[in-house]
Amino acid sequence: MAKSHSAGKSTVSAPSIHPRWTESVQYVKGVGPKRAESLNELGIETMADLLMHLPRRYLDRSDMVPIAKLVPEQHVTVVGKVGMTGMLRGRMSRFEVVISDGTGELTLLWFKGWRYLEKVLKKGALIAVSGQVRYYHGLQMTHPDFEVLEDWEAGNLTHTGRIVPVYPSGAEWSRAGLTPRSMRRLIKPLVTDPDSFTDYLPSSIRDAEELPSLPWTLTNAHYPNEISDAERARDRLAFDEFFFLELTLARRRLLIDKKDEGRACDSSGHLARQLVDGLPFTLTPAQKRVIKEITGDIRSTRPMRRLLQGDVGAGKTVVAAATMALWVESGAQTALMVPTEILAEQHLHTLTRLFEPCGIQPVLMTGSIKGAERRERLEMIANGTARVIIGTHALISEGTEFHDLGMVIIDEQHRFGVAERQRIVNKGTRPDLLVMTATPIPRTLALTLYGDLDVSVLNQKPPQKGTIRTVWRTEDARDKIYAYINDAAGRGELAYIVYPLVEVSEKSDLKAATTAFKELEQRFPNRNVGLVHGRVKPRDRQAVMNDFYAGNLHILVATTVIEVGVDAPAARLMVIENAERFGLSQLHQLRGRIGRGPGESICVLMIGHGPTPIARERVEAMCQTDDGFKIAEEDLRLRGPGEFLGTRQSGLPEFTIAHLVRDAHLVEPARQAAFHILETDPDLKHPDHKLLRSEWKRRYGQRQRLLQAG
Numbered sequence: 244m245a246k247s248h249s250a251g252k253s254t255v256s257a258p259s260i261h262p263r264w265t266e267s268v269q270y271v272k273g274v275g276p277k278r279a280e281s282l283n284e285l286g287i288e289t290m291a292d293l294l295m296h297l298p299r300r301y302l303d304r305s306d307m308v309p310i311a312k313l314v315p316e317q318h319v320t321v322v323g324k325v326g327m328t329g330m331l332r333g334r335m336s337r338f339e340v341v342i343s344d345g346t347g348e349l350t351l352l353w354f355k356g357w358r359y360l361e362k363v364l365k366k367g368a369l370i371a372v373s374g375q376v377r378y379y380h381g382l383q384m385t386h387p388d389f390e391v392l393e394d395w396e397a398g399n400l401t402h403t404g405r406i407v408p409v410y411p412s413g414a415e416w417s418r419a420g421l422t423p424r425s426m427r428r429l430i431k432p433l434v435t436d437p438d439s440f441t442d443y444l445p446s447s448i449r450d451a452e453e454l455p456s457l458p459w460t461l462t463n464a465h466y467p468n469e470i471s472d473a474e475r476a477r478d479r480l481a482f483d484e485f486f487f488l489e490l491t492l493a494r495r496r497l498l499i500d501k502k503d504e505g506r507a508c509d510s511s512g513h514l515a516r517q518l519v520d521g522l523p524f525t526l527t528p529a530q531k532r533v534i535k536e537i538t539g540d541i542r543s544t545r546p547m548r549r550l551l552q553g554d555v556g557a558g559k560t561v562v563a564a565a566t567m568a569l570w571v572e573s574g575a576q577t578a579l580m581v582p583t584e585i586l587a588e589q590h591l592h593t594l595t596r597l598f599e600p601c602g603i604q605p606v607l608m609t610g611s612i613k614g615a616e617r618r619e620r621l622e623m624i625a626n627g628t629a630r631v632i633i634g635t636h637a638l639i640s641e642g643t644e645f646h647d648l649g650m651v652i653i654d655e656q657h658r659f660g661v662a663e664r665q666r667i668v669n670k671g672t673r674p675d676l677l678v679m680t681a682t683p684i685p686r687t688l689a690l691t692l693y694g695d696l697d698v699s700v701l702n703q704k705p706p707q708k709g710t711i712r713t714v715w716r717t718e719d720a721r722d723k724i725y726a727y728i729n730d731a732a733g734r735g736e737l738a739y740i741v742y743p744l745v746e747v748s749e750k751s752d753l754k755a756a757t758t759a760f761k762e763l764e765q766r767f768p769n770r771n772v773g774l775v776h777g778r779v780k781p782r783d784r785q786a787v788m789n790d791f792y793a794g795n796l797h798i799l800v801a802t803t804v805i806e807v808g809v810d811a812p813a814a815r816l817m818v819i820e821n822a823e824r825f826g827l828s829q830l831h832q833l834r835g836r837i838g839r840g841p842g843e844s845i846c847v848l849m850i851g852h853g854p855t856p857i858a859r860e861r862v863e864a865m866c867q868t869d870d871g872f873k874i875a876e877e878d879l880r881l882r883g884p885g886e887f888l889g890t891r892q893s894g895l896p897e898f899t900i901a902h903l904v905r906d907a908h909l910v911e912p913a914r915q916a917a918f919h920i921l922e923t924d925p926d927l928k929h930p931d932h933k934l935l936r937s938e939w940k941r942r943y944g945q946r947q948r949l950l951q952a953g
């Protein structure tokens with residue numbers, strides 16, 4: 244693959260986006276080695292980077308007004324000749340310049356930067372100035388932006404007299420001497436010659452999406468004639484960002500399909516039917532549809548790479564079990580990998596019941612299974628006696644070998660990274676992969692993060708046994724709430740009291756839960772209070788949970804370890820402390836622990852005094868809806884994608900222009916365009932796709948490994 248041209252050597256023979264597109268910014272006029280270094284530090288290495296560095300906002304300075312028509316407080320641009328200039332020393336030393344345009348006079352004031360101003364603002368110079376007009380002993384402008392007009396003609400202005408770009412200008416920018424003014428000077432000459440650019444997007448895509456051309460886009464992103472043009476240009480570049488990401492995901496998917504000729508499972512399905520017939524309920528239509536979608540994958544040679552999304556309580560476990568049964572019947576193994584031991588134990592419990600009619604005994608494998616027992620289970624997994632295996636990270640550890648892994652299911656997928664996903668897949672010979680998430684992810688985000696997966700959605704919950712009412716309260720209500728818990732315990736209703744466990748301060752939060760536990764024990768002398776958190780030994784934790792399930796404990800103080808997999812139908816109450824510190828989706832998960840029995844359950848969100856408007860808006864959202872997808876959308880909107888996904892999620896690509904919430908509508912078309920183009924030209928070998936390919940490489944080159952990964 245051709246390297247970028249070295250300076251000066253570019254020839255016409257090789258079409259390029261721009262002869263210097265991928266060259267160091269150093270070769271951009273006005274940069275030089277020193278400034279290039281500063282720009283590099285700020286993430287701008289090439290000319291392309293510089294042009295993709297868009298203005299933060301624009302100033303509309305297109306309103307040019309003769310001095311006689313000026314009205315105080317207006318923001319305007321005035322063109323005039325420099326008359327008198329001079330320093331006025333005193334308490335408020337200043338440099339003053341008077342300009343006139345034949346209709347009147349305007350005084351310009353500067354309280355700093357004199358030396359430079361004295362040099363450039365010479366008597367007789369024609370200048371354009373932009374700023375706010377004030378009236379104080381005559382018309383004035385203080386610290387206007389200005390520009391000396393050497394060969395002035397309208398349209399040739401950079402800092403004044405037009406819509407002017409304002410580039411980001413934090414401390415690190417100004418320290419490097421990269422003021423918005425100097426950025427303008429660097430970028431303007433590049434984009435005023437649109438003919439030097441050739442679009443990397445094929446016209447077929449541009450036409451279909453009604454996108455403007457790259458040359459137009461670059462000019463208008465920086466120097467628009469109308470603000471709406473700038474927006475259109477920005478949209479095009481946001482589309483491009485999504486498009487190249489989706490292209491990468493599409494390519495990855497394509498490679499999986501090509502490289503890994505999967506196995507087609509040819510079992511009769513009688514085991515799965517047996518399992519479903521043994522259920523004490525009938526499947527929801529959504530469950531039936533999703534089982535069908537998954538079965539289709541399992542029966543085909545195309546290896547399954549599917550994401551199953553479903554709200555808490557949507558009934559994903561049954562779906563998982565029924566599809567596992569297909570593989571089990573054919574003699575292969577299936578593994579269910581989950582992030583925590585509590586969840587693993589819970590799933591073992593459920594799957595043991597579900598597989599009972601089939602005569603299959605699921606096997607658990609976690610880090611805390613030790614010694615002879617561990618050896619025995621590893622042996623069962625290695626020799627194929629264990630057919631349904633449930634486990635934590637222990638499943639991907641070195642010591643765990645499978646006999647014949649037909650399918651892998653990962654629950655709570657967002658807790659695992661791509662590498663872990665890959666490691667469990669590598670434990671088998673091209674097994675099917677189903678990843679499940681109970682934290683609904685808005686579709687746009689799902690397509691961005693998991694664009695290489697097919698998506699099934701369980702968009703319907705089984706008929707609810709109970710209902711949940713959610714309210715929020717402040718400290719004042721604490722006594723009343725405790726009194727309620729006490730009464731409820733007398734009626735046999737159990738309560739959770741949840742404390743946040745935020746990763747950054749895990750220790751202090753743990754202390755909060757432990758301290759609260761001691762206080763609550765005193766507060767409820769006639770009730771049994773239990774405590775679980777991540778540091779409680781698995782065996783002790785299971786004992787506490789069993790006590791709670793059995794009703795021997797009335798109140799369970801917990802951290803978010805109970806977020807998933809805990810099922811105590813008698814629990815009718817949940818108090819979540821410092822609710823403002825949880826994400827909405829996490830609150831929703833926690834809340835899903837109640838309402839599992841008949842009747843009304845109550846979830847109380849405790850928030851601090853004087854909640855911020857955002858905190859309030861968030862808890863309000865929780866009180867208003869029980870739809871996990873709506874909550875996820877809201878959460879994404881309020882907190883943005885980074886926070887929404889949390890620190891564990893490392894897979895989120897960084898967009899410099901696109902914004903996952905604001906530009907959500909562009910994701911789907913970008914994805915379609917990307918998948919479509921690879922369908923017709925999988926290696927982008929067609930001559931029309933040459934520039935597309937090189938731009939893709941520029942953007943994702945260092946991540947080429949991604950393209951090889953399964």
Ligand code: ADP
Pocket residue numbers: 524525526527530553554555556557558559560561681705706
């Ligand atoms: P999640 O999608 O959160 O993992 P689960 O699989 O744990 O949900 O199911 C939640 C509860 O709903 C379980 O108690 C399960 O037995 C029950 N359930 C699942 N499917 C149905 C159904 N079709 N009808 C009634 N109850 C169901």
Ligand code: MG
Pocket residue numbers: 559560654681
């Ligand atoms: Mg589940």
